Amino acid sequence: MAEADPPRASAHLVLTLATVAGAGTMTVELAAVRLLAPWFGTSLVVWTNVIGVILLALSLGYLVGARLSAGALPLARLGGVLCVAAAFTAWLPFGAGAVAELFLPSELALDEAAALILWGSLAASLVLFLPPATLLGAVAPLAVEAVQRVESGHAGRAGGRVLAASTAGSLVGVFGTSHWFVPGIGLSATFLGAACAFGLAGLVAVLLGRGAKTIAAAALLAVGGGLVLSRATGPDLAEGWELLAAEESAYQSVRVAENVAFDPPMRHLQVNEGFDSFQSVWQPEPGLLPEGYYYNYFALPLHWSGGTGRFRVQVLGLGAGTAWRVLEGASPAGLTLDLAGVELDPTVLDLARAHMDLVDGVEDRRVASGVDARVALRAPDEPWDLVVLDCYANQVEIPPHLSTREFFAAVRERLAPGGWLAANLGGFGFDDPVVSAVASTCSAAFDAPVLLVRVPSSRNFVLYARRGGGLPLEGEGLAAPAGEVARRLLAQLEVPGSFRVVSDGGLVLTDDQNPIDKLELRSLREGRARLAGAGG
Amino acid sequence: MSAYLAVLLLAATPAVDEAYDTARALMDEGAYGESWEALQTVDDPLLRHRGEVDLFYRTRDFAASLATARRGLELFPEDLFLLHRAVSAAIWLRDVESSLALSERLGRAVQRTELSEAERAAWAADATDFERRARRLEQAASRRDTALARARWVSLALLAASGLGIVGLALKK
Numbered sequence: 001m002a003e004a005d006p007p008r009a010s011a012h013l014v015l016t017l018a019t020v021a022g023a024g025t026m027t028v029e030l031a032a033v034r035l036l037a038p039w040f041g042t043s044l045v046v047w048t049n050v051i052g053v054i055l056l057a058l059s060l061g062y063l064v065g066a067r068l069s070a071g072a073l074p075l076a077r078l079g080g081v082l083c084v085a086a087a088f089t090a091w092l093p094f095g096a097g098a099v100a101e102l103f104l105p106s107e108l109a110l111d112e113a114a115a116l117i118l119w120g121s122l123a124a125s126l127v128l129f130l131p132p133a134t135l136l137g138a139v140a141p142l143a144v145e146a147v148q149r150v151e152s153g154h155a156g157r158a159g160g161r162v163l164a165a166s167t168a169g170s171l172v173g174v175f176g177t178s179h180w181f182v183p184g185i186g187l188s189a190t191f192l193g194a195a196c197a198f199g200l201a202g203l204v205a206v207l208l209g210r211g212a213k214t215i216a217a218a219a220l221l222a223v224g225g226g227l228v229l230s231r232a233t234g235p236d237l238a239e240g241w242e243l244l245a246a247e248e249s250a251y252q253s254v255r256v257a258e259n260v261a262f263d264p265p266m267r268h269l270q271v272n273e274g275f276d277s278f279q280s281v282w283q284p285e286p287g288l289l290p291e292g293y294y295y296n297y298f299a300l301p302l303h304w305s306g307g308t309g310r311f312r313v314q315v316l317g318l319g320a321g322t323a324w325r326v327l328e329g330a331s332p333a334g335l336t337l338d339l340a341g342v343e344l345d346p347t348v349l350d351l352a353r354a355h356m357d358l359v360d361g362v363e364d365r366r367v368a369s370g371v372d373a374r375v376a377l378r379a380p381d382e383p384w385d386l387v388v389l390d391c392y393a394n395q396v397e398i399p400p401h402l403s404t405r406e407f408f409a410a411v412r413e414r415l416a417p418g419g420w421l422a423a424n425l426g427g428f429g430f431d432d433p434v435v436s437a438v439a440s441t442c443s444a445a446f447d448a449p450v451l452l453v454r455v456p457s458s459r460n461f462v463l464y465a466r467r468g469g470g471l472p473l474e475g476e477g478l479a480a481p482a483g484e485v486a487r488r489l490l491a492q493l494e495v496p497g498s499f500r501v502v503s504d505g506g507l508v509l510t511d512d513q514n515p516i517d518k519l520e521l522r523s524l525r526e527g528r529a530r531l532a533g534a535g536g
Numbered sequence: 537m538s539a540y541l542a543v544l545l546l547a548a549t550p551a552v553d554e555a556y557d558t559a560r561a562l563m564d565e566g567a568y569g570e571s572w573e574a575l576q577t578v579d580d581p582l583l584r585h586r587g588e589v590d591l592f593y594r595t596r597d598f599a600a601s602l603a604t605a606r607r608g609l610e611l612f613p614e615d616l617f618l619l620h621r622a623v624s625a626a627i628w629l630r631d632v633e634s635s636l637a638l639s640e641r642l643g644r645a646v647q648r649t650e651l652s653e654a655e656r657a658a659w660a661a662d663a664t665d666f667e668r669r670a671r672r673l674e675q676a677a678s679r680r681d682t683a684l685a686r687a688r689w690v691s692l693a694l695l696a697a698s699g700l701g702i703v704g705l706a707l708k709k
Contacts, residue, residue, distance in 0.1 A: 060698050063705035103687040105679040109630055112680055119687035126694040291596065429599070456596030477569060492595040494569030 061137015
């Protein structure tokens with residue numbers, strides 16, 4: 001018969017330890033993706049890998065805990081397991097960068113890293129999170145055994161109470177991590193806080209359970225070292241760039257970097273992994289950016305419209321306001337811009353106001369902060385003359401709900417007669433799976449052909465759709481309004497293969513059926529080969 | 537004299553084809569649409585290919601520039617201008633295989649083409665530079681492949697070990 005723990009180790013204490021362990025486990029699981037995000041992003045693939053590894057580890061941990069629970073002092077072993085888990089957890093911020101860089105070399109273009117995002121994030125997750133999550137998985141069986149021995153009751157009763165306590169803790173971990181810990185104290189402090197919670201719980205269990213204090217002491221020493229040294233760092237900036245600011249938001253890691261070697265100097269706002277991409281761009285004067293930046297082509301509808309007076313623009317995915325600055329400096333004479341924007345991440349807006357000259361909250365400059373673009377479309381407002389869609393997540397992903405026929409139909413409904421949609425798309429050629437599917441879908445929603453324009457010196461395309469009024473075509477080319485801005489943007493599009501008119505007939509993405517994730521993976525995998533074979 | 541300048545001079549050298557000269561002048565003015573139209577009337581196939589390759593290059597459609605250069609190189613396999621633009625476009629596209637192959641081909645063509653010493657030195661320098669950049673792309677691709685193999689092996693090994701651990705512990709009495 002198993003020896004019972006000393007009477008002072010009450011069931012309530014064990015359940016409290018299980019609650020703490022549950023909270024910490026969910027904290028680690030949620031924050032794990034953010035820890036890898038600067039290298040691998042936060043795409044569905046990365047989430048799947050991290051969650052999958054945690055589940056695998058828990059499964060293994062349950063069996064490990066079952067074996068350990070057969071021993072004489074389950075409470076003491078519970079304490080030891082928690083202490084060692086604390087040690088691993090404390091060093092996760094420090095180890096993440098080194099491990100990630102083993103599986104993701106620098107100087108890769110985004111499409112070149114596509115396969116590495118899948119396998120690299122899986123390998124990094126296994127190396128980093130398998131050990132601590134396995135240990136945390138062992139907590140539940142040990143806690144069940146400890147409770148049962150104390151109460152001499154049924155296994156089911158003990159198991160149910162431990163699971164309830166652990167799950168209650170998990171709820172605290174889930175909501176606390178997303179709403180308070182990561183945005184409030186940052187990633188490193190979140191992991192260190194979880195480590196301290198594990199360590200404290202483990203120490204209590206070791207002391208009360210009369211367990212091996214040596215293991216606990218060594219583990220807690222490691223936690224102490226982690227408190228001093230273990231800090232999460234992101235990938236190095238590219239050569240020539242200097243960091244101006246970095247923040248952790250509830251959604252992503254955000255940083256602003258500057259390169260003074262450019263004339264004029266340039267600032268980029270980057271989120272999560274950077275590769276060779278950026279989320280927003282700033283230069284000292286509003287107006288057209290250097291060649292290769294797709295934002296410039298958002299200005300064309302202003303010139304194609306050929307009107308004067310008030311021109312209302314809504315930018316979905318405002319970021320740091322790059323589209324606004326381009327439009328402000330590149331609009332034709334006689335137009336008065338009424339600019340609105342929607343940006344999901346308030347931290348991006350804060351950094352933009354501080355470092356990228358975003359001015360909002362004044363007449364004709366309004367931002368809806370913390371709002372999803374599709375939700376924002378439902379807000380009552382006057383019709384728009386131009387809706388700009390620039391909502392890429394993680395550099396390559398269009399949020400699925402912003403790429404469907406229903407979404408584009410909603411955009412169309414918010415446009416004034418003759419109003420425009422201009423959407424940024426990334427891809428490798430007009431036949432890129434993502435580019436062609438989104439264009440077909442948009443055409444179906446607008447019930448009219450749409451225009452795809454290649455952005456020179458980039459992997460980007462701009463998709464134009466119009467609510468009535470026809471596309472800006474003259475003969476076999478694009479309409480060329482007068483003015484230096486239009487001339488500068490359209491000159492390089494005068495050669496064959498610079499644009500394509502797309503009608504409904506291809507794959508149409510709907511809210512119910514939208515394989516955009518698969519199309520994005522296919523686009524990245526096939527990208528280089530498609531470009532190499534382009535042009536016939 | 538740099539090879540880049542040599543390329544420009546080669547392209548700008550007045551040819552007997554008036555349409556080509558007109559197309560180049562329009563290209564220099566940024567009238568790319570009109571330049572394209574003028575190039576379609578050029579009789580000399582080499583000049584026409586050179587013009588189209590350069591036009592796509594200047595309008596920053598590097599995929600089209602490379603594809604057009606390849607078609608031209610089928611007819612004129614050692615034309616330095618076509619090779620120069622083709623390598624440059626391939627490097628921009630980060631096409632490792634094409635970059636390496638075309639830069640080596642440019643190097644060989646430089647040796648076989650009748651040139652003055654100064655011209656040969658300039659072209660050779662560019663060919664060497666292209667080859668260096670192509671090698672850098674190759675090294676980056678190699679690092680990527682190594683990292684991918686490492687990620688796959690580590691993942692499969694740890695998954696297998698975890699799976700065996702689960703099965704072993706589950707079966708053990």
